[in-house]
Amino acid sequence: MTLFTYVPSTSLAHGLDVRCKLCCLSLMSIATLQGGPVPLSLITAMVAGLLIATAIRPLTLFRELKLFFLLVAMVFISRSVTTGGEPIINLWGISATKQGIVAGALLSWKFVLVMLMGIVFTKTTKPSHVKGAVQWFLRPIPFVPETRVAVMISLFLRFMPLILTQASEVSQAQQARCFHLEKNPVKRLLRPTVPLLKKTFQSADQLALAMEARSYSDKRTDPVFIRSGQEPLILALCFLVLGLSFIV
Amino acid sequence: MRTLPLIEVNQLCHDYDGTGGGIQQISFRIFKGEFILVAGKNGSGKSTLFRHLNALLMPTTGDLLVHGRSIRKDPLAARKAVGLVFQDADTQIVGETVADDIAFGPENLGLARNKIQERVDLALDALGLSQLRERNPSSLSGGEKRRLAIAGVVAMDPEVIVLDEPFSNLDHPGTLDLIACIEKLHRTGHTIVLSTHDIEKVITLATRMIILDRGRLVADDLPQALLKHLEPFGVREPCASRLGMAVQPWAS
Numbered sequence: 001m002t003l004f005t006y007v008p009s010t011s012l013a014h015g016l017d018v019r020c021k022l023c024c025l026s027l028m029s030i031a032t033l034q035g036g037p038v039p040l041s042l043i044t045a046m047v048a049g050l051l052i053a054t055a056i057r058p059l060t061l062f063r064e065l066k067l068f069f070l071l072v073a074m075v076f077i078s079r080s081v082t083t084g085g086e087p088i089i090n091l092w093g094i095s096a097t098k099q100g101i102v103a104g105a106l107l108s109w110k111f112v113l114v115m116l117m118g119i120v121f122t123k124t125t126k127p128s129h130v131k132g133a134v135q136w137f138l139r140p141i142p143f144v145p146e147t148r149v150a151v152m153i154s155l156f157l158r159f160m161p162l163i164l165t166q167a168s169e170v171s172q173a174q175q176a177r178c179f180h181l182e183k184n185p186v187k188r189l190l191r192p193t194v195p196l197l198k199k200t201f202q203s204a205d206q207l208a209l210a211m212e213a214r215s216y217s218d219k220r221t222d223p224v225f226i227r228s229g230q231e232p233l234i235l236a237l238c239f240l241v242l243g244l245s246f247i248v
Numbered sequence: 249m250r251t252l253p254l255i256e257v258n259q260l261c262h263d264y265d266g267t268g269g270g271i272q273q274i275s276f277r278i279f280k281g282e283f284i285l286v287a288g289k290n291g292s293g294k295s296t297l298f299r300h301l302n303a304l305l306m307p308t309t310g311d312l313l314v315h316g317r318s319i320r321k322d323p324l325a326a327r328k329a330v331g332l333v334f335q336d337a338d339t340q341i342v343g344e345t346v347a348d349d350i351a352f353g354p355e356n357l358g359l360a361r362n363k364i365q366e367r368v369d370l371a372l373d374a375l376g377l378s379q380l381r382e383r384n385p386s387s388l389s390g391g392e393k394r395r396l397a398i399a400g401v402v403a404m405d406p407e408v409i410v411l412d413e414p415f416s417n418l419d420h421p422g423t424l425d426l427i428a429c430i431e432k433l434h435r436t437g438h439t440i441v442l443s444t445h446d447i448e449k450v451i452t453l454a455t456r457m458i459i460l461d462r463g464r465l466v467a468d469d470l471p472q473a474l475l476k477h478l479e480p481f482g483v484r485e486p487c488a489s490r491l492g493m494a495v496q497p498w499a500s
């Protein structure tokens with residue numbers, strides 16, 4: 001997965017404060033999900049500009065998002081055949097309506113846009129900064145241990161690849177002993193999970209020890225945020241687009 | 249002649265489950281600037297002993313003093329004075345980038361941001377990881393991971409660095425790099441305690457050697473003095489010594 005990993009650079013989106021970026025992301029998502037074609041076109045132009053700045057090759061984009069586009073296509077098809085209205089295409093007794101196609105296209109457009117925004121965000125933001133921002137947003141909420149949540153996020157980010165590697169190792173070790181010839185579906189499911197769970201729990205145990213050895217505590221140094229100074233402008237722009245999406 | 253010991257282990261016993269496993273009646277003292285090699289076969293109690301040194305485990309009976317203070321009373325002081333590097337590097341790296349991981353310990357100590365930055369830079373430099381500071385730890389080689397694990401401890405600025413089996417799973421160049429780093433840490437004033445069952449790699453650096461066998465301390469002397477008495481305890485005598493020659497240092 002190269003699409004959802006941070007790539008260091010100096011573009012506009014890279015320089016913005018994470019907290020501002022997260023706000024913009026939510027504002028723009030709301031605008032996208034409830035706006036009509038006019039605000040959608042505006043947002044598309046903005047997202048396209050940011051995508052170009054991050055220098056992702058369109059081909060890579062399509063390849064990595066294959067499954068997502070399949071999903072979008074399915075949404076489009078089901079929308080076009082289930083919405084009532086004036087039929088224009090008729091195949092095997094199922095008809096797609098004009099209203100359905102328009103609604104489906106709009107919905108697919110929104111899905112793709114939100115997805116692309118997510119990509120721009122993850123491409124331009126370090127995971128550790130996201131963690132810091134989450135901690136910052138959680139601080140005013142009582143009874144939420146924000147430092148603990150932040151550490152959990154970073155552990156999740158850190159250990160997901162490790163668990164996946166272990167999973168593939170376990171499955172390869174079992175294939176080496178011809179496990180793929182096993183017919184019983186229950187066994188097929190359970191056998192690889194047992195060693196994997198055992199390994200994961202053992203690692204978790206050792207990890208807890210190692211964190212304690214490094215004096216882990218809730219009273220940690222606070223995260224730092226770096227501002228580029230363009231935050232107010234960008235935030236104002238996002239609010240403008242959001243307002244527009246309600247009016248037009 | 250010598251000053252106060254950094255660490256004093258008094259009749260230390262640890263019994264995991266009441267069956268007499270773990271370690272028994274261990275007593276010795278660690279002084280500033282020493283390089284202590286702890287040898288012994290699998291299950292002889294090396295890891296158990298090490299976990300007491302920075303208060304991760306509490307003694308069943310006996311006591312352990314760091315700077316004259318019992319770890320029972322002041323575990324945090326022990327944890328600040330003694331940095332422990334575990335056998336498995338993968339499960340002790342917690343950050344998403346090399347620099348983040350090194351900052352984890354200093355952040356726990358609540359240091360100011362610029363102080364942390366300073367410590368991270370020093371640790372990166374000491375372990376030769378400066379080129380890799382923004383890399384994801386899961387993409388590092390085994391030797392680099394091991395050095396990162398040590399850097400994470402060095403950044404907490406402990407006086408004693410305890411390394412549990414630092415050479416397991418390392419290839420020859422990785423081992424040489426690591427030996428050079430450990431030697432540098434020792435030279436810059438850290439006290440080193442290191443366990444291994446292949447003593448040949450570091451014996452020329454060590455100033456003292458301790459042998460554990462079935463949870464008991466069976467020898468504590470200069471490494472040269474113990475060379476001929478290793479094999480009954482399941483520790484291989486270095487080849488050179490067996491052939492009657494002096495052991496050569498491994499560092500390149």
Ligand SMILES: Nc1ncnc2c1ncn2[C@@H]1O[C@H](COP(=O)(O)OP(=O)(O)OP(=O)(O)O)[C@@H](O)[C@H]1O
Binds near residue numbers: 265270292293297
């Ligand atoms: N969590 C535990 N519960 C019960 N017994 C344990 C536990 N951990 C270790 N032991 C026992 O304590 C003894 C010492 O183990 P320890 O792990 O300290 O040995 P070691 O010298 O580090 O071995 P190795 O070279 O394999 O790392 C062993 O007999 C072991 O079976």
Ligand SMILES: [Mg+2]
Binds near residue numbers: 294295412413
């Ligand atoms: Mg051990």
